[in-house]
Amino acid sequence: MSKLDENYYRKLLELQQLDFALVELNLYLDTHPNDLGALQQYNQLAQQRQQCAHEFEMQYGPLMNFGHSFSRYPWQWVETPWPWQV
Structure with missing residues:
Protein backbone atom coordinates (compact mmCIF):
# COMPACT_ATOMS: atom_id res chain seq x y z
CA MET A 1 0.00 0.00 0.00
CA SER A 2 1.57 3.30 -1.06
CA LYS A 3 1.54 6.48 1.03
CA LEU A 4 -1.08 8.99 -0.05
CA ASP A 5 -0.51 12.72 -0.38
CA GLU A 6 -1.03 15.00 2.62
CA ASN A 7 -4.29 16.41 1.21
CA TYR A 8 -5.87 12.92 1.40
CA TYR A 9 -5.29 12.78 5.14
CA ARG A 10 -6.36 16.41 5.64
CA LYS A 11 -9.65 15.86 3.79
CA LEU A 12 -10.30 12.58 5.60
CA LEU A 13 -9.73 14.30 8.96
CA GLU A 14 -12.10 17.09 7.95
CA LEU A 15 -14.77 14.50 7.14
CA GLN A 16 -14.24 12.78 10.48
CA GLN A 17 -14.56 16.08 12.33
CA LEU A 18 -17.74 16.97 10.48
CA ASP A 19 -19.19 13.52 11.16
CA PHE A 20 -18.41 13.84 14.87
CA ALA A 21 -20.07 17.25 15.11
CA LEU A 22 -23.11 16.00 13.17
CA VAL A 23 -23.56 12.99 15.46
CA GLU A 24 -23.32 15.22 18.55
CA LEU A 25 -25.82 17.71 17.14
CA ASN A 26 -28.12 14.85 16.14
CA LEU A 27 -28.10 13.51 19.70
CA TYR A 28 -28.68 16.99 21.11
CA LEU A 29 -31.55 17.68 18.72
CA ASP A 30 -33.19 14.39 19.73
CA THR A 31 -33.76 15.95 23.17
CA HIS A 32 -33.99 19.62 22.11
CA PRO A 33 -35.98 19.54 18.83
CA ASN A 34 -37.03 23.19 19.11
CA ASP A 35 -33.48 24.62 19.31
CA LEU A 36 -33.45 26.58 16.06
CA GLY A 37 -29.78 27.55 16.39
CA SER A 71 -17.47 4.97 -8.81
CA ARG A 72 -15.52 6.12 -11.83
CA TYR A 73 -14.36 3.60 -14.43
CA PRO A 74 -12.76 1.20 -13.76
CA TRP A 75 -14.48 -0.02 -10.58
CA GLN A 76 -12.65 1.76 -7.75
CA TRP A 77 -13.39 -0.57 -4.84
CA VAL A 78 -10.50 -2.80 -5.82
CA GLU A 79 -8.06 0.06 -5.18
CA THR A 80 -6.59 0.45 -1.71
CA PRO A 81 -6.25 1.86 0.80
CA TRP A 82 -9.88 2.29 1.72
CA PRO A 83 -10.71 5.26 3.96
CA TRP A 84 -11.03 3.07 7.06
CA GLN A 85 -7.57 1.58 6.52
CA VAL A 86 -5.57 4.77 6.94
Whole structure:
Protein backbone atom coordinates (compact mmCIF):
# COMPACT_ATOMS: atom_id res chain seq x y z
CA MET A 1 0.00 0.00 0.00
CA SER A 2 1.57 3.30 -1.06
CA LYS A 3 1.54 6.48 1.03
CA LEU A 4 -1.08 8.99 -0.05
CA ASP A 5 -0.51 12.72 -0.38
CA GLU A 6 -1.03 15.00 2.62
CA ASN A 7 -4.29 16.41 1.21
CA TYR A 8 -5.87 12.92 1.40
CA TYR A 9 -5.29 12.78 5.14
CA ARG A 10 -6.36 16.41 5.64
CA LYS A 11 -9.65 15.86 3.79
CA LEU A 12 -10.30 12.58 5.60
CA LEU A 13 -9.73 14.30 8.96
CA GLU A 14 -12.10 17.09 7.95
CA LEU A 15 -14.77 14.50 7.14
CA GLN A 16 -14.24 12.78 10.48
CA GLN A 17 -14.56 16.08 12.33
CA LEU A 18 -17.74 16.97 10.48
CA ASP A 19 -19.19 13.52 11.16
CA PHE A 20 -18.41 13.84 14.87
CA ALA A 21 -20.07 17.25 15.11
CA LEU A 22 -23.11 16.00 13.17
CA VAL A 23 -23.56 12.99 15.46
CA GLU A 24 -23.32 15.22 18.55
CA LEU A 25 -25.82 17.71 17.14
CA ASN A 26 -28.12 14.85 16.14
CA LEU A 27 -28.10 13.51 19.70
CA TYR A 28 -28.68 16.99 21.11
CA LEU A 29 -31.55 17.68 18.72
CA ASP A 30 -33.19 14.39 19.73
CA THR A 31 -33.76 15.95 23.17
CA HIS A 32 -33.99 19.62 22.11
CA PRO A 33 -35.98 19.54 18.83
CA ASN A 34 -37.03 23.19 19.11
CA ASP A 35 -33.48 24.62 19.31
CA LEU A 36 -33.45 26.58 16.06
CA GLY A 37 -29.78 27.55 16.39
CA ALA A 38 -28.69 23.93 16.78
CA LEU A 39 -30.88 22.90 13.86
CA GLN A 40 -29.38 25.61 11.66
CA GLN A 41 -25.88 24.55 12.68
CA TYR A 42 -26.74 20.91 11.92
CA ASN A 43 -28.05 21.80 8.46
CA GLN A 44 -25.01 23.98 7.72
CA LEU A 45 -22.60 21.21 8.75
CA ALA A 46 -24.59 18.61 6.81
CA GLN A 47 -24.25 20.72 3.68
CA GLN A 48 -20.55 21.28 4.36
CA ARG A 49 -20.05 17.54 4.88
CA GLN A 50 -21.84 16.71 1.63
CA GLN A 51 -19.57 19.12 -0.27
CA CYS A 52 -16.43 17.82 1.45
CA ALA A 53 -17.38 14.19 0.72
CA HIS A 54 -18.08 15.03 -2.93
CA GLU A 55 -14.67 16.70 -3.32
CA PHE A 56 -12.94 13.77 -1.60
CA GLU A 57 -14.68 11.20 -3.80
CA MET A 58 -13.93 13.08 -7.01
CA GLN A 59 -10.22 13.12 -6.16
CA TYR A 60 -9.68 9.87 -4.25
CA GLY A 61 -12.62 7.57 -4.93
CA PRO A 62 -15.74 6.41 -3.11
CA LEU A 63 -16.18 6.62 0.67
CA MET A 64 -19.12 4.21 0.99
CA ASN A 65 -20.39 1.27 -0.98
CA PHE A 66 -23.85 -0.23 -1.63
CA GLY A 67 -24.94 2.67 -3.81
CA HIS A 68 -24.10 5.49 -1.41
CA SER A 69 -21.13 6.63 -3.51
CA PHE A 70 -20.51 6.59 -7.24
CA SER A 71 -17.47 4.97 -8.81
CA ARG A 72 -15.52 6.12 -11.83
CA TYR A 73 -14.36 3.60 -14.43
CA PRO A 74 -12.76 1.20 -13.76
CA TRP A 75 -14.48 -0.02 -10.58
CA GLN A 76 -12.65 1.76 -7.75
CA TRP A 77 -13.39 -0.57 -4.84
CA VAL A 78 -10.50 -2.80 -5.82
CA GLU A 79 -8.06 0.06 -5.18
CA THR A 80 -6.59 0.45 -1.71
CA PRO A 81 -6.25 1.86 0.80
CA TRP A 82 -9.88 2.29 1.72
CA PRO A 83 -10.71 5.26 3.96
CA TRP A 84 -11.03 3.07 7.06
CA GLN A 85 -7.57 1.58 6.52
CA VAL A 86 -5.57 4.77 6.94
